Amino acid sequence: MSEKRLRQAIDTLKESGVRITPQRHAVLEYLLTSMVHPTADEIYKALESKFPNMSVATVYNNLRVLREVGLVRELTYGDASSRFDCNTSEHYHIICNECGKIVDFQYPSLHEVESLAEQVTGFDVSHHRLEIYGTCEDCKHVATAKH
């Protein structure tokens, strides 16, 4: 399934006239197969053995290009480093208070809230953010094991 998504993503890059360098390909592949929401640093660490000459700046640069063509979303929560998400379909995030893990879940987008906000405030709404917080299953098990 991720093979297909990788091919589609590469087609999108080609159509946008973006050059597909080996690093860019690797960053994209990592994002599509890891299914986590990594920081640029985590991507760098995962790929540094494969590309010893690559810098964190290169990773950032590649992420910026991928974001510009709409293949990657940048997530900013609080003042932690940005995380990157290659799931660009509409979805929400639940975030673990203990380990910071971000998990996707599908829920119909809350368009009613946006239109209500427009009606009551007169704003032109561009988007909204919604995050759910809690303790993930792994962290729950750790907590139980300690007792």
Ligand SMILES: [Zn+2]
């Ligand atoms: Zn956790």
Ligand SMILES: [Zn+2]
């Ligand atoms: Zn996501």
